[in-house]
Amino acid sequence: MNNKQNPALNQKVSGPYTQKSVVGRSVPRIDAPDKARGAAQYTADMKLPGMLYGKLLRSPVPHARIKNIDISKAAAFPGVKDVITGKDTPGIKYGNWRLFPQTQDEYPLAMDKVRFIGDEVAAVAAIDPDIAEEAISLIHVEYDELPAVFSIDEALAQDAPLIHDDIDQLEGNISIDRNIDVGDIDKAFDKADLILDDKFTLHAVSHAYLEPCAALAQPDVEGRLILWTSTQAPYIIQCLLASTLGLPENHVRVIKPHVGGGFGGKMELRSWEFCAAFMAKRTGRPVKFVLTRAEELSTGRTRHAMNIRSKVGFKKDGTIVAKDFEAYLDGGAYNSMGPTATFLCGNFGAMLYRYPAYRYRGYHVYTNKTPAGAMRGFGAPQALYVTETQMNIAAKELNIDPIDLRIKNAMVTGDTIEGVTKISSAGFVESLQKVAEMSKWKEKRASLPNNKGIGIGCYSFISGGVFNWFNTPYNFAACEVRAYDDGTAHLLTMASDIGQGSDTVLRQILAEALGIKVENIRVTSADTAMTPKADLGTWGSRVTLMNGNAILDAANKIKEKLAQMVSIKYNLNIIHEVAFANDRAFAKAKPERGISFGEAVAMWVKTHRGEELTARGYYTPRDKGLTTPAYSFGAQVAEVAVDPDTGVVTVEKVTTAHDCGTVINPMSVEGQLEGALHMGLGYALSEQFVIRDGKVLNTTFLDYKIPAAEDMPQIESYTIETYEKEGPFGAKEAGEGLAIPTAPAIAHAVYDATGYRCKDLPITPEKILRATGKITE
């Protein structure tokens, strides 16, 4: 992307905190040099003396009782050191919703039943990966096959087989439901001049993170464990691994090495993490698992496929009066993160616009497919695809420009959703205005030739969830800051950098707060035995806001102590404020009265007879409604060309204006934007699973089509600067939200070009040709 196109890349951001030196600058990533020269260690790169290689046996059938497992041949195979099945394990279920134990529906290895093709049945640890793979093929399992269901409709049918017949609370295949009720929905629709009532189907897609999952466990003689794993949530893995092993939580130490992306797919305990740890304990040797891409694509978590029915009422002038929103989530065989997605989908259905009345009914449905989980946007891509497409339909019906219709209904700072949430800052209207101007929206809509189209999609996203269904007794984010007499500091945080750049951004926040250089801060992150408790992980776009706030808390404590030193040294009047900048601590009004940061620390250490200067900082969102402390907003315009004969869509240009509060690191935000756009492009146009009888057929990147670099359009973007009082230095999320608007914007542009309105993602060439009458058979 051209820097000229994005002023944020060149400008320093200003806000109520003036004179910032580091925040707002494109500080290069801490991890970039190592990654560029191949020195960064990912879990798969790690080797320990005596290490064994693990491999999982997965179910070849979608639904069955396990009659018998014969491991004798595999166990006797030379080089095999351990073979386990569910019966060897403690048989303890787990799941991320600890607050509601009946939702914890997964065993590390199948106990008596398998529920999807790929369900983990047994594991082998051997002296090399080939032997492990060979041994897996020697395990003989007898299955009693059961009828299986592969769609929401099949799963909800009267005579559908029960997928979780061992959970007493369940009567059918609906594992959980969520409701939201605001205002009197039925009365509200009476005021409508136009009512849209549409059904949408949204499809499942893969996170397609470049690093497949991997885990390496090492035991110690006292029975404790270290687990290196490619995860977004070390603390969650620590807790759930300990509970499934029957160990005290703190006998498990989870370390996150470099991680090659997660996008929501690496935030739960998974079978191989358990098996690595369990077999390491049994054999006394390190055990490593590395998944293949085929395993990832055929059995990995996905974004939820959903069936959504949405009814929205408008007045003639475009004012929205009510929305009735019903979503069925295809959860696959286990809850995974589905309950949260069910909740969030309903919340996002109520976002972006003012709905005087809103009703949500959300149902999470078990099917005999690979489980869906959290994925970038977490319920929002689906909910807002529907919302945005209906806004575009309404604009057409009401003969109002789609951007004008949005501005008329847009949420603004201070808006509330009664009993649910408050919008503490919103640059949504400004985003809409800016994107219209940048994309030359009105001119282009009037003048584009045949087969070219322009369309819009918008988003809002949370800056971390305020809910605690994991039921952690600890703070949501924590850190420790150590200040040294050489003028440096050490930040210890459990926040997980999975490639999104939190190590870099959090270091910037601390550098800004302490007034020292970024290079003078060392970062240690994501090691549950070393970094302060706790942290719920990298998901829900929570890290910058929550960990940033925890860091400010710690930095303020450090600064208070150092202010005392400056105050004593210069005998400052009590009314003087002490400032921290340029590696100095000084009287704000009389900058010459000050000392270097290192000297100030030295003085504190001396006056405390050798005590190290450290402070802990914490953040937990309290009384921030039911959803999040802060929302991002944005608007995106896509321009497409459609080949009328082949139906092939080329996305030519995408323009974005978005509000992520204060931009801490413009280059990082840009990276998020471009990456999100790439994902949105795939979601809209090319990515989908081809599934037959529960079996995924496209298990390589040749046939699971993430867009290629050459599919990327020209990109222009602009950041609207708002100041979010809940966030560090005014910042809020810029991670997941941007993955939302691309699909509805492209769909709208395709409609503009062809007249085909997609209510059934993805938009394929064939669907376009059918809609335009070019294919009839």
Added chain:
Amino acid sequence: MALPKFSYLIPKSLKEACIMLAEHEDKARILAGGTDLLIKMKHRTVQPEYIIGISNIPNTDYVHSNHKHLTIGANASLTMVAQNPDIQRYFPALAYAAGVTATVQIRNMGTVVGNICNASPSADTATPLLVYDTKVVIMHPAGERTLALDEFFRGPGVTALESGEIVKELVLPLTSDRSGSNYQKVSPRSKVDIAAVGVSACLHVDEKETITQARLAIGAVAPVPKRVLHAEKTLEGKKLTEELINQAAEISLDEATPISDTRATASYRKKMVDVLVRRALNASMEQIRAK
């Protein structure tokens, strides 16, 4: 995914490779760039006990031409073929097809001969080679034989090669100044994608633009990439009118027997045969006119 175990044989000449192949019969496979074979081995769809690596045999990665023919050696990579000036001049559809096959890395490793021997119905270089009347020079322990490419493909993954036979080179008669040719491909992703349908055409005309020789081939819509002989006959001796194009497209549709798979449905493929045949014929004629 790990490769199954195998023995790796290094012949010093193509002849020696033939002898090794004859000796081990079904248990051995030739390895050129390996971009098809190694993947099939990882997926266990083929499990040869012997791999005969031919990529280091000297003087096999050539593209050369005389005033009549152009010859592509067994180890000429897709990149070489895409970038060769003679191929760009005389066989533009082949140069283009080789250049849009797979990715840069795969094109640097993969060979055109491998693309043909792999015999995938969707092989990108197959239909261009068909419309250029390519001859396959086949080597066996006792000598050589030559086969027209349209007799070479026998089914998905199946060729006319018999035990102990390898492809030495491909021979293409040079096209005339009054000819034009074109390759059309449609796939769900713009780049790095297997063709859902591929169509090639090559037209030779006289001074009055009457078609003296027509070649038309379709890929990924039948068990093998194939020429549409009946359409070729219909085109010959006439001028390329809208109506003639309609006829050629209709005949091609009749000859196409596509299946639905992970890449496209049969109905979409049928429609694309229609669209791409028209485009390939029109583009070929435009190329002649631009000369």
